[in-house]
Amino acid sequence: MRPHSHCVSEQDTHHDRSELSVSKWFNSDKDITLAGLRGKVVVIEAFQMLCPICVAHGLPLAQNIQRAFSSEQVVVLGLHTVFEHRDAMKPVSLEAFLHEYRITFPVGADAEGKEAIPKTMEAYQLRGTPSLLLIDKAGTLRTNHFGDVSELRLGAEITTLLGEALEKIT
Amino acid sequence: MRPHSHCVSEQDTHHDRSELSVSKWFNSDKDITLAGLRGKVVVIEAFQMLCPICVAHGLPLAQNIQRAFSSEQVVVLGLHTVFEHRDAMKPVSLEAFLHEYRITFPVGADAEGKEAIPKTMEAYQLRGTPSLLLIDKAGTLRTNHFGDVSELRLGAEITTLLGEALEKIT
Amino acid sequence: MRPHSHCVSEQDTHHDRSELSVSKWFNSDKDITLAGLRGKVVVIEAFQMLCPICVAHGLPLAQNIQRAFSSEQVVVLGLHTVFEHRDAMKPVSLEAFLHEYRITFPVGADAEGKEAIPKTMEAYQLRGTPSLLLIDKAGTLRTNHFGDVSELRLGAEITTLLGEALEKIT
Amino acid sequence: MRPHSHCVSEQDTHHDRSELSVSKWFNSDKDITLAGLRGKVVVIEAFQMLCPICVAHGLPLAQNIQRAFSSEQVVVLGLHTVFEHRDAMKPVSLEAFLHEYRITFPVGADAEGKEAIPKTMEAYQLRGTPSLLLIDKAGTLRTNHFGDVSELRLGAEITTLLGEALEKIT
Numbered sequence: 001m002r003p004h005s006h007c008v009s010e011q012d013t014h015h016d017r018s019e020l021s022v023s024k025w026f027n028s029d030k031d032i033t034l035a036g037l038r039g040k041v042v043v044i045e046a047f048q049m050l051c052p053i054c055v056a057h058g059l060p061l062a063q064n065i066q067r068a069f070s071s072e073q074v075v076v077l078g079l080h081t082v083f084e085h086r087d088a089m090k091p092v093s094l095e096a097f098l099h100e101y102r103i104t105f106p107v108g109a110d111a112e113g114k115e116a117i118p119k120t121m122e123a124y125q126l127r128g129t130p131s132l133l134l135i136d137k138a139g140t141l142r143t144n145h146f147g148d149v150s151e152l153r154l155g156a157e158i159t160t161l162l163g164e165a166l167e168k169i170t
Numbered sequence: 171m172r173p174h175s176h177c178v179s180e181q182d183t184h185h186d187r188s189e190l191s192v193s194k195w196f197n198s199d200k201d202i203t204l205a206g207l208r209g210k211v212v213v214i215e216a217f218q219m220l221c222p223i224c225v226a227h228g229l230p231l232a233q234n235i236q237r238a239f240s241s242e243q244v245v246v247l248g249l250h251t252v253f254e255h256r257d258a259m260k261p262v263s264l265e266a267f268l269h270e271y272r273i274t275f276p277v278g279a280d281a282e283g284k285e286a287i288p289k290t291m292e293a294y295q296l297r298g299t300p301s302l303l304l305i306d307k308a309g310t311l312r313t314n315h316f317g318d319v320s321e322l323r324l325g326a327e328i329t330t331l332l333g334e335a336l337e338k339i340t
Numbered sequence: 341m342r343p344h345s346h347c348v349s350e351q352d353t354h355h356d357r358s359e360l361s362v363s364k365w366f367n368s369d370k371d372i373t374l375a376g377l378r379g380k381v382v383v384i385e386a387f388q389m390l391c392p393i394c395v396a397h398g399l400p401l402a403q404n405i406q407r408a409f410s411s412e413q414v415v416v417l418g419l420h421t422v423f424e425h426r427d428a429m430k431p432v433s434l435e436a437f438l439h440e441y442r443i444t445f446p447v448g449a450d451a452e453g454k455e456a457i458p459k460t461m462e463a464y465q466l467r468g469t470p471s472l473l474l475i476d477k478a479g480t481l482r483t484n485h486f487g488d489v490s491e492l493r494l495g496a497e498i499t500t501l502l503g504e505a506l507e508k509i510t
Numbered sequence: 511m512r513p514h515s516h517c518v519s520e521q522d523t524h525h526d527r528s529e530l531s532v533s534k535w536f537n538s539d540k541d542i543t544l545a546g547l548r549g550k551v552v553v554i555e556a557f558q559m560l561c562p563i564c565v566a567h568g569l570p571l572a573q574n575i576q577r578a579f580s581s582e583q584v585v586v587l588g589l590h591t592v593f594e595h596r597d598a599m600k601p602v603s604l605e606a607f608l609h610e611y612r613i614t615f616p617v618g619a620d621a622e623g624k625e626a627i628p629k630t631m632e633a634y635q636l637r638g639t640p641s642l643l644l645i646d647k648a649g650t651l652r653t654n655h656f657g658d659v660s661e662l663r664l665g666a667e668i669t670t671l672l673g674e675a676l677e678k679i680t
Contacts, residue, residue: 050263050270055225068662088266093220096258100220152578155665163673238492322408325495333503390603390610395565428606433560436598440560 003053003147004084005128017140020044020079021119022108024091026098032106034139037075041161042135046079046110046121049089049097051129053147058130059103061149066105068155073162078107081121081129136161138169173223173317174254175298187310190214190249191289192278194261196268202276204309207245211331212305216249216280216291219259219267221299223317228300229273231319236275238325243332248277251291251299306331308339343393343487344424345468357480360384360419361459362448364431366438372446374479377415381501382475386419386450386461389429389437391469393487398470399443401489406445408495413502418447421461421469476501478509513563513657514594515638527650530554530589531629532618534601536608542616544649547585551671552645556589556620556631559599559607561639563657568640569613571659576615578665583672588617591631591639646671648679 019034034042045062047054059078066076082089091109098107110118120126124133127146134143134157143157189204204212215232217224229248236246252259261279268277280288290296294303297316304313304327313327359374374382385402387394399418406416422429431449438447450458460466464473467486474483474497483497529544544552555572557564569588576586592599601619608617620628630636634643637656644653644667653667 050266052271064660064662068660068666085266085270088263093258093263096220096255100255101222150574150578150665151661152574152665152668155660155662155667156578156669157665158662159666159669159673163670234490234492238490238496320404320408320495321491322404322495322498325490325492325497326408326499327495328492329496329499330503333500390606392611425606425610428603433598433603436560436595440595441562 003128003130004048004051005146017138018120018123020077020108021111021123022079023111024109026091026095026107026109027104028106032077032108034135037135038139039137039166040072041074041137041158042139043074043076043158044079044133044135045076046081046126046129046131046133048082048084048129049080049094050085054130055101057148058132059101061132061151061154062105063103064151065154065158069158074158076105078103078105079110079120079133080107081110081118081126083116083118083121083128134158134161136169137164137166140169173298173300174218174221175316187308188290188293190247190278191281191293192249193281194279196261196265196277196279197274198276202247202278204305207305208309209307209336210242211244211307211328212309213244213246213328214249214303214305215246216251216296216299216301216303218252218254218299219250219264220255224300225271227318228302229271231302231321231324232275233273234321235324235328239328244328246275248273248275249280249290250277251280251288251296253286253288253291253298304328304331306339307334307336310339343468343470344388344391345486357478358460358463360417360448361451361463362419363451364449366431366435366447366449367444368446372417372448374475377475378479379477379506380412381414381477381498382479383414383416383498384419384473384475385416386421386466386469386471386473388422388424388469389420389434390425394470395441397488398472399441401472401491401494402445403443404491405494405498409498414498416445418443418445419450419460420447421450421458421466423456423458423461423468474498474501476509477504477506480509513638513640514558514561515656527648528630528633530587530618531621531633532589533621534619536601536605536617536619537614538616542587542618544645547645548649549647549676550582551584551647551668552649553584553586553668554589554643554645555586556591556636556639556641556643558592558594558639559590559604560595564640565611567658568642569611571642571661571664572615573613574661575664575668579668584668586615588613588615589620589630589643590617591620591628591636593626593628593631593638644668644671646679647674647676650679 043065045058047058062076080094110120113119113122124141132145132149133141136142213235215228217228232246250264280290283289283292302315302319303311306312383405385398387398402416420434450460453459453462472485472489473481476482553575555568557568572586590604620630623629623632634651642655642659643651646652
């Protein structure tokens, strides 16, 4: 089972400070913005509920991050970014999925774009799912892992971002 | 992640020759009946597409059975038997799920019953999902495994059923 | 980590009724012979204690077989058949290994041959370790699995041997 | 399979700047000292070659650390610290073990102490095997993980130590 990809013409490293474009939040009673999380490191797991590698590896990894770091310092979010089988993964299905898989962090449904690619996926130039995004304390996308990630490397990268002084990266 | 259960008052061992009640077949262009499979051992994986243990263990086990035995002798079927979150697992979602998880054996959607429990699940007194059912050459339900199953035991049970002469069990 | 192999000129399927040549038994206070196990199916796990695949897969599989079948019908034995690093795997080391890995079935140390290859390994034309051997009720080697084995297939094969009448195969 | 433990009266967190007491190094043609590694973070995997959890989890984790970090910054060492079955795990056996398991980082045999407990194990107050030790750039033992460790947390801890200025911790 390989990760799901869609073509992206841009290069891999892409530093961006775009906001999330989310049509609906789950596991949260209010809208979440990167601006509102300023000062914290944000980890975003971009997934599709019917993507086998997302289910077997991506989401459990995000749950491990949620457990390994204090929520005061590191905020884990899900981004349900559907670019295929859109009718199969509507909000009613996603909600049951999150319940059954015991996902407790907030998950935003990526807003539909003009074409098949949802808005946040487009803005962040994601290559497919699962993608794991690291956002620094100032809200800038710093790392975009597509597919497999080493937990050791990830622990190192998050810690490096945690060590940055907010005033120096703003 | 525990298997999903619903209460059943009957006892565990339940020998039945009920037909399948299926509202729609996937991965098959014609309806499938146990009567039509007379003479073959039939393995039925009863699952829900949003049941984590079904996805992580039940369906891969069924795929292993499909690979380990000749389809001339052993027929593997899926039964999508939804007793919770019904709106989340409609045919359009199931179809995408089967495609993404590369399930190639026929899967029947268990027909809705009068109450929450679908018809085949009711008739076979299934306790929940995943359930793995072994049907002998004469169409009788012989074994009903709920939850974890040893592949060694399963290989042994299927082989025992294969060794039965059809005329002796009819 | 690949299985350890040594060259064998003979062909794969090799039906043999050789006895075991064992210099010392562990987990048994008396010598064990295939003749003495006549009427039972015997499963032999041929391994080396420093072979990674034997440790990670071969021996746990043998332990699963020990649990899945009645010892009245199926007897599991280990054969420590060392064809490399002989000084590293002497009886004192093997004994500690069996204790630490909680191997409770009898294990025989394959007797040294004239060359590097131990006697039973030579007689059975084993290709390396791990090898899983199935011996029928009459003491004949019927199947020799080198490397990976499907538990479903193995459960089927053992059950087929259990179904044979001793008087017909003698 | 639980980790192997021996009783230690001291408390868990134990900051020490003891040198390693090693009777023989493997995978290294010269003796290794913490003093000689000053300026680098040192990760020590304390193990016994016949300890199942060390083999299944501890050593693969150390290999992952070796791959995840630059050897210019993080040095991985093994410490073979035998406090039971001493005759079963002599140098000739350890050498074959390291070869078969493809351990390429230097491994030191912990020097025998007056009692059953080897010298480095005693000095560092290790509770058993596997233990994973993190030594800072100044040679001080900073963290001692006994049993399971999260790779995310470990990546974070190593990165925190890498971020320390040597002159501040000396």
